[in-house]
Amino acid sequence: MAVGSIARRYAKALLEIGVQQQTYDALGKELERLADTLRQSPELRTALENPVFPIEKRKLILDDLARRLALSKTVRNFVMLLADKGRISALPDIARVHRTLIDEHAGRVRAVVTSARPLDPMLESRLKTALEKQSGKTVLLEKREDPTIVGGLVTQVGDTVYDGSVRTQLQQMREQLLSE
Amino acid sequence: MSLRRLLGAFAVAATLLVAAPLFVATPLFAQENPVAHEQKEGSKSAEGGGYGAGPDVNEGEAQGIVNWWSWDYGPNAKDPTHKNLPPPFGFALINFGIFLAIMSRLAWKPLKQFIRERHDSIAKNLHEAARLRSEAEAALGTYQTKILGLDAEIDTLLVQIRKEAETEKARIIAAAEADAARLRLEAERQIAAEIERARRELRRGVIEAAVGAADETLKKNIAADDQRKMAERYVGDVEARAKTGRPS
Numbered sequence: 001m002a003v004g005s006i007a008r009r010y011a012k013a014l015l016e017i018g019v020q021q022q023t024y025d026a027l028g029k030e031l032e033r034l035a036d037t038l039r040q041s042p043e044l045r046t047a048l049e050n051p052v053f054p055i056e057k058r059k060l061i062l063d064d065l066a067r068r069l070a071l072s073k074t075v076r077n078f079v080m081l082l083a084d085k086g087r088i089s090a091l092p093d094i095a096r097v098h099r100t101l102i103d104e105h106a107g108r109v110r111a112v113v114t115s116a117r118p119l120d121p122m123l124e125s126r127l128k129t130a131l132e133k134q135s136g137k138t139v140l141l142e143k144r145e146d147p148t149i150v151g152g153l154v155t156q157v158g159d160t161v162y163d164g165s166v167r168t169q170l171q172q173m174r175e176q177l178l179s180e
Numbered sequence: 181m182s183l184r185r186l187l188g189a190f191a192v193a194a195t196l197l198v199a200a201p202l203f204v205a206t207p208l209f210a211q212e213n214p215v216a217h218e219q220k221e222g223s224k225s226a227e228g229g230g231y232g233a234g235p236d237v238n239e240g241e242a243q244g245i246v247n248w249w250s251w252d253y254g255p256n257a258k259d260p261t262h263k264n265l266p267p268p269f270g271f272a273l274i275n276f277g278i279f280l281a282i283m284s285r286l287a288w289k290p291l292k293q294f295i296r297e298r299h300d301s302i303a304k305n306l307h308e309a310a311r312l313r314s315e316a317e318a319a320l321g322t323y324q325t326k327i328l329g330l331d332a333e334i335d336t337l338l339v340q341i342r343k344e345a346e347t348e349k350a351r352i353i354a355a356a357e358a359d360a361a362r363l364r365l366e367a368e369r370q371i372a373a374e375i376e377r378a379r380r381e382l383r384r385g386v387i388e389a390a391v392g393a394a395d396e397t398l399k400k401n402i403a404a405d406d407q408r409k410m411a412e413r414y415v416g417d418v419e420a421r422a423k424t425g426r427p428s
Contacts, residue, residue, distance in 0.1 A: 134422040164414035
């Protein structure tokens with residue numbers, strides 16, 4: 001079975017539990033914290049994914065990690081289930097899909113705006129408002145800086161990109177001149 | 181001619197050769213032969229006896245054939261005077277005559293046939309040789325005639341060869357001109373293609389350089405105010421889209 005499909009099934013199950021308990025945002029944050037920890041420690045990830053180590057030992061490590069990260073009982077049980085099923089390696093994907101499902105459930109959408117220099121707060125606010133008006137959802141705006149775009153802004157909302165960068169305009173001009 | 185007939189003919193001829201001295205020898209011995217006589221005299225004095233070596237023999241030789249029909253001859257003869265006589269020559273002649281008659285009956289026709297065929301063969305060969313000679317003479321006449329007309333023929337051939345050479349020369353020149361035209365056209369096409377390719381490369385290089393230079397210039401020269409204006413314009417566009425509800 002594809003990793004994306006597996007991740008979606010587990011993420012959806014966790015979301016349903018969180019909706020029932022009205023704690024889906026908190027569960028999502030806990031899951032992301034755990035996924036970040038695994039991402040930052042390759043040794044820990046290897047120890048948890050390697051079948052050479054007995055499952056009991058791996059579960060002990062996970063339990064200890066859950067206590068240190070102060071994870072709820074729901075998330076702790078969820079990762080133990082993943083360990084039993086041998087799906088710990090899918091945890092980062094599950095966290096990503098879970099976040100998307102939470103946003104969809106809460107009527108939110110995440111947007112990334114990239115600028116060559118720090119964006120003026122007033123412009124950021126106007127952009128957020130415009131994007132919310134266009135998407136009909138609450139926009140969670142994430143700001144990034146990338147000097148290679150030279151100037152202008154690039155906004156990505158879901159799979160949609162609004163590219164107003166100078167770099168892209170130069171590329172378009174180059175392609176147009178070459179095609180003539 | 182069969183081999184058997186040939187052998188018969190050969191036997192007849194051999195018989196004739198063998199029998200001929202019988203007819204000839206005796207008279208010859210009867211005639212004066214000083215050398216033979218002297219030899220016989222010598223042998224008589226040395227050996228002192230034998231067939232034809234005694235006085236009777238010399239006498240007989242002088243008299244011709246001495247024994248025609250008598251079978252009483254040789255060392256066991258009853259009559260002592262016949263001890264030196266040769267076998268009877270008359271019976272030998274009769275014997276030979278019978279042999280000759282038998283041989284002529286058996287070998288005459290094959291011999292005749294052989295001679296006729298040999299004659300025909302030789303005649304045929306002579307006829308063939310005459311025919312070949314006639315043909316050779318005719319061919320010789322033809323060649324002599326040709327040789328006589330050879331100069332004219334050579335002149336005709338030279339004219340023809342020159343004409344063909346001119347035609348071939350014209351054909352080769354035309355083909356070469358066509359090839360040259362084709363090569364020229366191909367070269368022109370390749371040159372045009374190369375020029376176009378170079379022009380495109382140059383254009384690409386110029387565009388790349390121009391875009392690169394523009395990129396560098398903008399990076400160096402875009403001020404904070406320019407950045408803010410561009411961001412405002414961008415946000416304005418997004419707001420306009422949001423108002424019109426136009427999809428992205």
